[in-house]
Amino acid sequence: MAHLEVSRVTKRYGNTVAVDDVSFSAEPGRILGLLGPNGAGKTSTIRMITYIAVPDAGAVRYDGRTVGPWSQQRMGYLPEESGLYKRLGVKEQLVYLGTLKGLSRATAADRADYWLDRFDATDWADMTTEELSKGMQQKIQFIATLLHDPSLLIFDEPFSGLDPINADLLRDIILELRRDDRTILFASHRMEQVEQLCDDICLMAEGDVVLQGPLRDVKAQFGQNTLVLEFDGDDAFIDELVTAGQVRVNTRSAHRAELTLADGTDARQVLNRALDRTDELYRYERVAPPLNEIFVEVVGEAEAQRMREEAAAGAA
């Protein structure tokens, strides 16, 4: 079974240790979320997996063998920045990129047609990349990543620039690839996306892995300190709880709030307050914290805030 193993890798640039003794593995049929703020070392790690860079120490193995030019043929990498040729036609470019990965022109053309159709992009086949919107370019780049049928896929912020409909389409295709037993690595700042899509996570900060494992196990470690409330009526009780230091607000809208209990606060106090102040409390649930809160706990509020700002900037 094809399997990716990153084993004690270190990468330095001058005095900067971009990646410091990092280990993790990724399995077929699962999606591993590589998560962390800017500068955490995600891109440097991906560059070693894809053999664009070589580790100063440690090794990356795919299917038991150290990565090299051989493994590049079996990997598909969607980088954060577009790597398309602006002046080439969409299909012409896909065929060319396919031949670079070892496909015959005929096979590359057939696969390009198939994927253009799946992405509802057949009409763009003769347009040049520079004529396309950022979201359309992202779809073409995604197709280029899949064309040679790689068994390992690495997606760096794959949803950037996509509207919700296309993001759903992309998500469906990623899940289809997972069902097809590909090994998938998904790097992102967007914790809610990682949470929705990933089976396993690897959280990096400043070159180190600070948390890793199956998402469900990671969440279970952090207990059920989160409350989901849905209600009708006045929501001022939430402000009172915040002012009293009993909860923090994760998300809040007119009839729904997701709150994190402060240490030492009894969930019952919050329940009683909600019952007392709202017209109707129609949902009260204790759940594991969202990934965002886990991140706050592990790396601190300042770093988490920085990452939320980056995610917001990336989504704009």
Ligand SMILES: Nc1ncnc2c1ncn2[C@@H]1O[C@H](COP(=O)(O)OP(=O)(O)OP(=O)(O)O)[C@@H](O)[C@H]1O
């Ligand atoms: N080619 C390079 N030369 C010098 N320093 C580098 C180089 N590439 C990365 N670094 C440094 O290494 C550290 C890790 O960077 P890296 O790009 O791997 O992080 P990242 O987690 O991918 O961040 P981002 O989310 O911004 O892509 C940073 O301090 C960065 O400045």
